[in-house]
Amino acid sequence: MKLKQWGSLLLSCMLSVSLVVGCSSNGSGGTKEPDSSGEAAAKINETGFPIVNDKITVTGFAGKFFANADWNNIKLWQEYEKMTNVHVQWDTVQKDNLAEKRNLLLAGGDYPEIFYASAFPRADLLKYGKQGAFIPLNDLIDKYAPNFKALMEKYPVIEKGITMPDGNIYGLPTLFDPEFRSVLYGTPWVKSEWLTKLGIAEPQTLDDFYNMLKAFKENDPNGNGQKDEYAWGGVKTTGIVNYLRGSFGLNYHGTSNINVDTDPESGKVRFIPSDPRYKELLQFVNKLYKDGLLEQDIMSVKSTEVDAKGMEGLLGVVDNVDPVAIYNQEGYVGLPVLKGPHGDQMFSATGSPLGNIGMFVLTDKAKNPEALIRWMDYFYSDEGIRMFFMGWKDETYTEDADGNVDYVDDIKNNPGGLNLDQAVGQYLIWPGGYYPGFVTQKYFKGAEGLPTSVENAKKAEPYVIPQDKIWPPFNFTADEQSELTGIQADINTYVEEMSDKFISGNESFDNWDQYVATLQKMGLDRYLAIYQSAADRYTK
Secondary structure (H helix, E strand, O other), rough: OOHHHHHHOOOOOOHHHHHHHHOOOOOOOOOOOOOOHHHHHHHHOOOOOOOOOOOOOEEEEEEEEEOOEEEEEEHHHHHHHHHHHHHEEEEEEHHHHHHHHHHHHHHHHHOOOOOOOOOOOOHHHHHHHHHOOOOOHHHHHHHHHHHHHHHHOOOOHHHHEEEEOOOOOOOEEEEEEOHHHHOOOOOOOHHHHHHHHEEEEEEOOOHHOOOOHHHHHHHHOOOOOOOOOOOOOOOOHHHHHHHHHHHHHHOOOOOOOEEEEEOOOOOOOEHHHHHHHHHHHHHHHHHHHHHOOOOOOOOOOOHHHHHHHOOOOOOOEEOOOOHHHHHHOOOOOOOOEEEEOOOOOOOOHHHHHHHOOOOOOEEEOOOHHHHHHHHHHHHHHHHHHHHHHOEEEEEEEEOOOOOOOOOOHHHOOOOOOOOHHHHHHOOOOOOOOOOEEEEOOOOOOOHHOHHHHHHHHHHHHHOOOOOHOOEEEEEOOOHHHHHHHHHHHHHHHHHHHHHHHHHHHOOOOHHHHHHHHHHHHHHHHHHHHHHHHHHHHHHH
């Protein structure tokens, strides 16, 4: 049930330029507008159900998780077929093989009418859209998707974020309700019992934070006479660095474009990992590491090892969702947003409400694109969201007099020994986190929806950067993407390697200028110019 666990979306293996989808059914490399006249359009009921009077069969491809039952027999799709008269013949592949399989389908030309939960990266949406394999959705949304259109009008970031530089929309996204704060951000969790036992107040500054971790490490807060406590529990250094970014005045636009934001002095895009403030951040984390307040193998530790310590209650701070949900450990509260050395007290480790934008794609093989966009649009409505996440009243969920919903006991405490994801996955397909749709607090029952998570988010709220300042991941033109791909991959790899070396002490901060000079040689100026163009388009 951990949404964050699946939060990082698949990056596609890029097909070489020679693998052109020239075998698409329109026979051209141009963009194909859907046919909204004639026999196809005549079958469509523009509102209500069924969507079509005579049943149609559609081919669909999707990524799925092990917890899900066979999609061709799962209740969600069976019931929705009864409502819509749209039968989808599903071809599914496990998430780990998704990128390879979807790319092979496109390269061979034997692809379906719908790509669902297929997590296409933005570059692929533009690439296959320009080749004509993916059809533009702009007019279809305008005419046949009132629920999604209403969300675009309410939250302008959606339309701006899903529109490619050519003006077309080629995919529908996973959306996170901007009012569902705890799914968008959440600080790490601190064991309040240890604070009380050691007589420590919740930290407010970096010095407080350091002293708290040091006390957890050295003063036996679990009272067993052994120094077996771990001050900070997390995998890799990303969590601690992201938590502290705002305290050093970094990432004014959130973390969707993790390495860039706006320089407060010049107003231009800056590269954060070469900024002096980022150096200060790494120096502070290096101090934590050097003094044993982070695991000495944090760069390579496996999540299972951290989880084992969490289950034993040995973690003072947990960099994950509420430990009650994953470790069955109660009594953790959200860490405060810390004031940094220059007076910054900002929580910027938050992404955009716009998730992966390539979760629902219509190809040029779609015979009834109008029916299919209506089919998808239902899951952006309140009624559709409830069915997608909760199922059916009195069968899979109950509802109280105030409208609060919860799964029935057979799902929450499955008699066959299934965990919650597995039990839900016999009826619904959302466990695992791969789907187009709208995630709301009312219907999402993962860890981020727990009352404790909601309180954690409220605690951070006064310091979170405003929603209208948060950037979604940028869209690039084909030429920009072609140039950026190589530069960015090399720069990102180098930054990750060097950040860990600086933190661990394997690289001296005396060599910082040499590190920055190497970035320049790798094409940093061009990298920034491309991001500046994308930022200008977005803010226009």
